[in-house]
Amino acid sequence: MIDVRSLTKAYSDLTRGEVLALSQLTFSAKAxxxxxxxxxxxxGKTTALRILSTVLQPTSGTAIIGGFDCVTQPEMVRHQIGFISANTAVYDRMTAWEMVEYFGRLYGLDDDELRERMELLFERLQMQEIRDLLGAKMSTGMKQKVSIARAIVHDPPVLIFDEATTGLDVLVARALLDTVAELRDQGKCILFSTHIMREAERLCDRVAIMHRGHILAEGTLDELRDQHAERDLEELFFQLIRREMVST
Amino acid sequence: MNWRNIRLIYAREIRDQLRDRRTLFMIAVLPMLLYPLLGMSVFQLSQFVRKSEPVILIIGAEQLQAEHTLPPLFENGKFAANLMADPKLADWLHLEFAPNENAATPPSVPSAKKPHAHASGGEDAESARDAVLIAAEERLKTGDVQVVLHFPADFGHRLRELHAQIKARAEGGHEQAARLPPVDIPRPQLTSNSSKEKSAIANMQVEQVLDAWRSQIGRENLLASEIPANVVRPFDLQPHDIAERRQQQALMWSKILPFVLIIWALTGAFYPAVDLCAGEKERGTLETLLSSPAARIEIVWGKLLTVMTFSTATALLNLASLGMTARYVMTQLSAMPRVDLAEGMQLPPIPSLLWLVAALLPMSAFFSALCLACAAFARSTKEGQYYLIPLFLVSMPLMMLPLQPGIELNLGNSLVPIMGVVLLVMSLVQSNYAEALRYFVPVCAVTLVCCHLAIRWAVYQFNQESVLFRESERLDPKRWLVHLVRDRQDTPTLAQAFFCVTLIYVIQFFVQIAVSAHVPAVPDFRFLTLVLFISQVVCIALPALLMAIILTGRPRQSLLLVRVPRLITCMVAVSLAVLLHPLGLQLATWIRELYPVQHEVQSDLEGFTQLLQTAPYAWLPYVIMAVLPAFCEELAFRGFVLSGLRHIGSKWWAIGLSAVFFGMAHGLAQQSLAAAIVGLAIGYIAVQTGSIVPCMLFHMTYNGLMFATQLWPQALQQHPGLTNVVYEPSPGQILYTWPLMLLCGGLAAVLFAWLKRLPYQATREEQISDARSRQSLQAFAPVASEPAKSQLS
Known part of the structure; x- marks a missing residue:
C-alpha cells in the first residue's frame, strides 16, 4: 500500500545552507x-509523513500510496489516505458534525452515504454528545476524536498518524490506540509515527527507527530485538541513537 | 478543477466568517455605525463652524461714515449686503470697529507747504497708529481676530478729493484741475494670518467685499467724469452651461464613488483574507485542509470567492450607508446659512450605480486575490495585517491620480491597473460611452490579466511549502546575502526573475532622467549612439548578466547559452521574423490608428529617425537598432527572466509574462503593445529551441526590417513595380498588400507548427504540473467499500 524509495528532502537554511531533513528514506508497508x-x-518523521500526505514535495525519491505517486498524483493520493497529526487541528467555528460532514463531502461522498457513515462514526467514537459543540469549546480529547472521524469518514485504505497521542491524557490516548488497532484489524494500512516506545510495542507490526533524516534500523520488533540483542525497545532505541551520534 | 469542492469550501468559509464577530463587525456593523457617527460629528462640527464667526477688526472706518459721496461700505455694523455675492455672508462676518488713533487729527494733505512745526504732532500720530496696528497684529496672532482691515487716516478724504477732481475736469475746469497735484490715495492694509485656515478664508471674503466696493467707487467716478461706464468694461460675459443637472451630478459622482468603492473593496478584502490564510495557519487548520482531496487551486478559488463576497458586500454596504448618511447630513446642512450642498448630493442615477457595481466585481476580484496571496505569505494574522499598509500605499496613488483634473482616459492610462478601471468607470458614469468603448478592451484586458496573475500568485503561494510552513528567521542582511550566493540554484528563481525586471525598470527610470538633463542643444548621431548603448547595455543586459553570474550556479544555462542550435532552427527563426514582419507593420498601424501617438512624441520619433539617417555609415543604424537590442534584450528577457519565470510550472505563463515585461521595457505605450505581441513569438522560440541564438536572430531580423521599412517610401517612388507587394497608405508609411500578408501568416503558422514538434526541455515544475493535470477524475470516486463499513459497524 505504501512504497517509499530513496525519499530525500532538503531545504535551504539561512545559516546552515542546504539541510537534509530526510536522506534516502526507504520502506514499505502493507494492508x-x-x-x-x-x-x-x-x-524527520513529520517531514516524511507530510510528504506522504502530499503537503510537502520531496527533493528526490518516490513515494507511492495505493499505486499513486505522491508528487505527480497528489489528489489521487489524498483520496487514499486519512491524515491525523498534531498539526491538523479542527475548526473553531464549526461543530463536530459540521466538520466531519464537510470533509466527507470533500471526499465526494453523497448525502445518504455520508449520513449513514457519520452516524456510525459518531456512535463508534462516542461523539454523540459533542455533535453540536463548536471546535473552540472542545477539550483536546474531543478534538482528537473529531480529527479521527474526519480522517476516516471516507473509509480510506491508508491511515497516517503523526504523533497523534501527543497532549492526550492516558484515557484518550488508550482509546486512540484501541481505534488504531481496530482499524488495522479491518485491513487498513497504518503508518504510525511516535517517540513513545510503549505505543510502538503495543501496536506496530514493523518499525523503522529514524534519526537525523535516515533510518537506523528497520524490521519487525522481534527482528530488531534479535539483530541488536536487546529485548527492551526503549534501550534498543537509545543504543542505536547513541551509536549513531558517536559515529558522526 | 472541481467546482463542487470550490462550492463546499466557499460555503464553509462564508459560514465561518459569519460566525466570527470581528468580521461581522467590520463588514456589517461598522458601516452602519461609522457613517452615522461621522455624520453626527460633521453635523456638530458645522454647528461649531456656524457659531465661530470670523472677527474682522476694522480700524479707521469712522472717516468713511463721514464721506457721503462714497458708496456705503458698512450698513448697521456689517458689510453692506449689496457688496456680497451671498448676502448671508454679511451676517457671518462679525465686524469690530476701532478708531484710528490719529483720526482726531485733521487730515494731512501732502504738500510742499506742510509746516514743519506739525512734525512732532505727526510723529505722535504715527507712533499711536503703529501701536494700534501692533496691538491688532497681536490679536491676529492669538486668533482673537481673523483679519485686520486698516484704513489710513486720510483715506476717505483722498477718495473724496479724487472724486472732486474728476468732477471738476468733467465740468470743463481742465486747466484748473491740471494745476492740482495728482491725488495719491494711501493703500488700506488687509492683514491676515495665512497659517490659520479660518483667517485665510475670512481674508478671502473681505477681499471680495473690498473689490466690489472699489468697483462701485470706480463706477461713480466714471459717472462723475461723464465717461461711459463701458470704457473700462466694454463687455460682459454671458455664461451658458449646456450641461444638464444630471450630467453635473454624474461628474460629481464619477469623482467620488469609484474612489470610495475601491477603497472599501480593498479594505473589505483584506481582513477576511488574513483570517482565511494566516489565521488558518495560526489555528492549525490549514494543514487539515491541505491534506483533504481538494486541490490547491480549488482551495484558493473557494477562499477567493469568500473574500470577494466580503469585499463586494463591504463596498456596497459602506456605499449605501455613506449615501444615506451624507444625504441626511446634507439636508440638515442645507438649512444652515452659507451651506448649499444638498442639491448636489442627490442619489446618483441608476445607470451610474450599475456601472459602478459592474466595475466593482473585477476590482474586488483583483484585490481579493492580491490580499489572499499576501495573507498566504504571512505566518500570522499580526504579520498579515502589516501587509495592509504597503498594499494601500501602492493602490492609493492609482486610485487618487484619476481624480486629478486633466487626467483623461488614454492608452497609457488605460494600461495602468486600477487607474484604468477608475477612469473607465468615470467615463461610463459621465455617459461618455464612445470614449469608454474605445478603451474598454485594454482596460478589461489589463484588469483580467491582473486578476488572473493575482489568482495565479495566490495559487503559487499555496503551492509553496516554504510559504505554508515558513519559520521565523532572524533578520540578518549579511547572512541573507551569503545565502543568496552560497545556496544559489542552477537557474534563476521566480523571485530573482521578478527582481531582475524591477531592477531593469528602475535603472531605466534613473538613466532616462540623467540623460534628459544632459541632452545637447543640437543632438548628434554620436549622442544618440551613446544613449542607445547605455539604454541597452547598462539598463538591460548588465543587470541580467550580473545576476546570472552572481545568483545562479549555471549562468550559461540561465541565459540559454548552453545548447548549440541547429542551422535549420536558426533559419526557421529568421524566416519567422521575415514572415511576421508584414503582420507586425499592420499591427503597429492598427495600434497607432486606435490609440494615436501624441503630436510631440510623434515629432520626437521623427527627429530620432532623421538623426539615425545622419549616421556616418549606412550599416551603423542597423547595428544600434537591430543587433544591439537583439543581444541585450534577448539575454535579459528570454535569457535570465524567462528562465526564472519557467519555475511557475507553465511554459505559456512564462512566455506570456516575459512578453509583457519585454513590452513594458519599451517606453512608449503603443510600442509596448506591439513589442509584447512580438515577445510572445520570441518567447515561444526560446522555450521550444532552448537556445538564445535563434531568439537573437529573430529579433535582429525583425528590428532590421522594421528600420529598413522607414527607407522604403523613397524606394517605392523609384520602383513603381513594388506596389504589387507594398503600398503607401499615408506619406512615409508602408504596408504590405493583404494577399501577401495572408500568405506570410499562413507560412508563419507552418513554421510555428514545426517549432511545436521540437522536443522542448520542460522544467521540473512544468513536468510536475503536467503530470498533475493528467490525473484521472474518475479515480476521485469515494473509496469506501461495503465490507469495510460492515466491519466498522
Whole structure:
C-alpha cells in the first residue's frame, strides 16, 4: 500500500545552507499492518509523513500510496489516505458534525452515504454528545476524536498518524490506540509515527527507527530485538541513537 | 478543477466568517455605525463652524461714515449686503470697529507747504497708529481676530478729493484741475494670518467685499467724469452651461464613488483574507485542509470567492450607508446659512450605480486575490495585517491620480491597473460611452490579466511549502546575502526573475532622467549612439548578466547559452521574423490608428529617425537598432527572466509574462503593445529551441526590417513595380498588400507548427504540473467499500 524509495528532502537554511531533513528514506508497508516510525524530535518523521500526505514535495525519491505517486498524483493520493497529526487541528467555528460532514463531502461522498457513515462514526467514537459543540469549546480529547472521524469518514485504505497521542491524557490516548488497532484489524494500512516506545510495542507490526533524516534500523520488533540483542525497545532505541551520534 | 469542492469550501468559509464577530463587525456593523457617527460629528462640527464667526477688526472706518459721496461700505455694523455675492455672508462676518488713533487729527494733505512745526504732532500720530496696528497684529496672532482691515487716516478724504477732481475736469475746469497735484490715495492694509485656515478664508471674503466696493467707487467716478461706464468694461460675459443637472451630478459622482468603492473593496478584502490564510495557519487548520482531496487551486478559488463576497458586500454596504448618511447630513446642512450642498448630493442615477457595481466585481476580484496571496505569505494574522499598509500605499496613488483634473482616459492610462478601471468607470458614469468603448478592451484586458496573475500568485503561494510552513528567521542582511550566493540554484528563481525586471525598470527610470538633463542643444548621431548603448547595455543586459553570474550556479544555462542550435532552427527563426514582419507593420498601424501617438512624441520619433539617417555609415543604424537590442534584450528577457519565470510550472505563463515585461521595457505605450505581441513569438522560440541564438536572430531580423521599412517610401517612388507587394497608405508609411500578408501568416503558422514538434526541455515544475493535470477524475470516486463499513459497524 505504501512504497517509499530513496525519499530525500532538503531545504535551504539561512545559516546552515542546504539541510537534509530526510536522506534516502526507504520502506514499505502493507494492508493490515501498522508501520511505526520511531525517532526523537527532529528525526524527520513529520517531514516524511507530510510528504506522504502530499503537503510537502520531496527533493528526490518516490513515494507511492495505493499505486499513486505522491508528487505527480497528489489528489489521487489524498483520496487514499486519512491524515491525523498534531498539526491538523479542527475548526473553531464549526461543530463536530459540521466538520466531519464537510470533509466527507470533500471526499465526494453523497448525502445518504455520508449520513449513514457519520452516524456510525459518531456512535463508534462516542461523539454523540459533542455533535453540536463548536471546535473552540472542545477539550483536546474531543478534538482528537473529531480529527479521527474526519480522517476516516471516507473509509480510506491508508491511515497516517503523526504523533497523534501527543497532549492526550492516558484515557484518550488508550482509546486512540484501541481505534488504531481496530482499524488495522479491518485491513487498513497504518503508518504510525511516535517517540513513545510503549505505543510502538503495543501496536506496530514493523518499525523503522529514524534519526537525523535516515533510518537506523528497520524490521519487525522481534527482528530488531534479535539483530541488536536487546529485548527492551526503549534501550534498543537509545543504543542505536547513541551509536549513531558517536559515529558522526 | 472541481467546482463542487470550490462550492463546499466557499460555503464553509462564508459560514465561518459569519460566525466570527470581528468580521461581522467590520463588514456589517461598522458601516452602519461609522457613517452615522461621522455624520453626527460633521453635523456638530458645522454647528461649531456656524457659531465661530470670523472677527474682522476694522480700524479707521469712522472717516468713511463721514464721506457721503462714497458708496456705503458698512450698513448697521456689517458689510453692506449689496457688496456680497451671498448676502448671508454679511451676517457671518462679525465686524469690530476701532478708531484710528490719529483720526482726531485733521487730515494731512501732502504738500510742499506742510509746516514743519506739525512734525512732532505727526510723529505722535504715527507712533499711536503703529501701536494700534501692533496691538491688532497681536490679536491676529492669538486668533482673537481673523483679519485686520486698516484704513489710513486720510483715506476717505483722498477718495473724496479724487472724486472732486474728476468732477471738476468733467465740468470743463481742465486747466484748473491740471494745476492740482495728482491725488495719491494711501493703500488700506488687509492683514491676515495665512497659517490659520479660518483667517485665510475670512481674508478671502473681505477681499471680495473690498473689490466690489472699489468697483462701485470706480463706477461713480466714471459717472462723475461723464465717461461711459463701458470704457473700462466694454463687455460682459454671458455664461451658458449646456450641461444638464444630471450630467453635473454624474461628474460629481464619477469623482467620488469609484474612489470610495475601491477603497472599501480593498479594505473589505483584506481582513477576511488574513483570517482565511494566516489565521488558518495560526489555528492549525490549514494543514487539515491541505491534506483533504481538494486541490490547491480549488482551495484558493473557494477562499477567493469568500473574500470577494466580503469585499463586494463591504463596498456596497459602506456605499449605501455613506449615501444615506451624507444625504441626511446634507439636508440638515442645507438649512444652515452659507451651506448649499444638498442639491448636489442627490442619489446618483441608476445607470451610474450599475456601472459602478459592474466595475466593482473585477476590482474586488483583483484585490481579493492580491490580499489572499499576501495573507498566504504571512505566518500570522499580526504579520498579515502589516501587509495592509504597503498594499494601500501602492493602490492609493492609482486610485487618487484619476481624480486629478486633466487626467483623461488614454492608452497609457488605460494600461495602468486600477487607474484604468477608475477612469473607465468615470467615463461610463459621465455617459461618455464612445470614449469608454474605445478603451474598454485594454482596460478589461489589463484588469483580467491582473486578476488572473493575482489568482495565479495566490495559487503559487499555496503551492509553496516554504510559504505554508515558513519559520521565523532572524533578520540578518549579511547572512541573507551569503545565502543568496552560497545556496544559489542552477537557474534563476521566480523571485530573482521578478527582481531582475524591477531592477531593469528602475535603472531605466534613473538613466532616462540623467540623460534628459544632459541632452545637447543640437543632438548628434554620436549622442544618440551613446544613449542607445547605455539604454541597452547598462539598463538591460548588465543587470541580467550580473545576476546570472552572481545568483545562479549555471549562468550559461540561465541565459540559454548552453545548447548549440541547429542551422535549420536558426533559419526557421529568421524566416519567422521575415514572415511576421508584414503582420507586425499592420499591427503597429492598427495600434497607432486606435490609440494615436501624441503630436510631440510623434515629432520626437521623427527627429530620432532623421538623426539615425545622419549616421556616418549606412550599416551603423542597423547595428544600434537591430543587433544591439537583439543581444541585450534577448539575454535579459528570454535569457535570465524567462528562465526564472519557467519555475511557475507553465511554459505559456512564462512566455506570456516575459512578453509583457519585454513590452513594458519599451517606453512608449503603443510600442509596448506591439513589442509584447512580438515577445510572445520570441518567447515561444526560446522555450521550444532552448537556445538564445535563434531568439537573437529573430529579433535582429525583425528590428532590421522594421528600420529598413522607414527607407522604403523613397524606394517605392523609384520602383513603381513594388506596389504589387507594398503600398503607401499615408506619406512615409508602408504596408504590405493583404494577399501577401495572408500568405506570410499562413507560412508563419507552418513554421510555428514545426517549432511545436521540437522536443522542448520542460522544467521540473512544468513536468510536475503536467503530470498533475493528467490525473484521472474518475479515480476521485469515494473509496469506501461495503465490507469495510460492515466491519466498522
Amino acid at each position: 493490515g499492518q501498522v508501520y511505526g516510525l520511531l525517532g526523537p524530535n527532529g528525526a
